[in-house]
Amino acid sequence: MTSIVTNLGAMAAVQQLRLIGASRLESQQQVATGYRVESAKDNTAYWSIATTMRSDGKALAAAEDSLGLGAAVVGVAYSSMNFAVGVVDEIKAKLVSARERGVNLAKVNAEIVELRNELYSIADSSSFNGENWLRRSSPADDVDKQMVGSFNRDANSNVAVTSLTYSFANAQGTNHLIDDVDGKGILTSPQYARELGTDTEWVLMKGRQSVGQIEFTLNQSTTTADIDEMISVTDRMLLAMTDVASNLGSMVSRIKLQENFVIDLQDSQARGVGRLVDADLNAASARLRAVETQGKLANQALSIANASPLAMLPLLT
Structure with a gap:
């Protein structure tokens, strides 16, 4: 019609x-x-999920930045400790050579003094972003170091920031290489000599502020027994330094793994968001x-x- x-x-x-x-x-x-889903009116459920995941992605990016900073701090400490191990190993060799007959102990002592100064230089230079893990300048330096590891959200939408922790505490007091306060550092602690039961509480170095420790010194009155004690104490210090270097190396590896994980997690979240809204x-x-x-x-x-x-x-x- x-x-x-x-x-x-x-x-x-x-x-x-x-x-x-x-x-x-x-x-x-x-x-x-x-975008297929640009705002909540396009698809409320997908937009909500994508918004939450984008927020988590920003948190993960911040965690990645923190890991990068932590990696730099730990990396400096690790490299410096490894170099210090080599210097102390050289001091040990000098002490062994001092056991030979006819050796000029004053010259050997002068070499040890120079190597000791090198250790001070290493400790002073081992700083990044104001943090120095090899030198203890105050009791505040004993506080465990916390580094952001990652950002997590569980099935109930509860969020948490995981941390990586490095502790300075050990049986001798601290894992710091040098202590300028009260003789707790590896090279400044008399605890190693006490554990060995030596007649003298030897330390390789006193730190900037002497607290009465007896520093390695070779002169014509030094006995072979004294040198043997110095060698034994140095060996114990080397073992402690090796342990610290191993711990720092493990932390360097763990931070690298965590960095890779966080990067992969960000990529996975970005792909997930893309599938929902792109x-x-x-x-x-x-x-x-x-x-x-x-x-x-x-x-x-x-x-x-x-x-x-x-x-x-x-x-x-």
């Missing part, structure tokens, strides 16, 4: 144009922004081309529908 009052064909064409316009707008938005640009472009074609056809259909009542005019004349 043809009606000049109600043009059903035109109404259907207009309705189709509205649907095509909405579809075109959606496809244009996806092509322009690259648009398939190929498909979106194809849909946009299709709806543009549909729009042209709908406009033609509307033109035909609007022209239909005009066909009745010849019947009325």
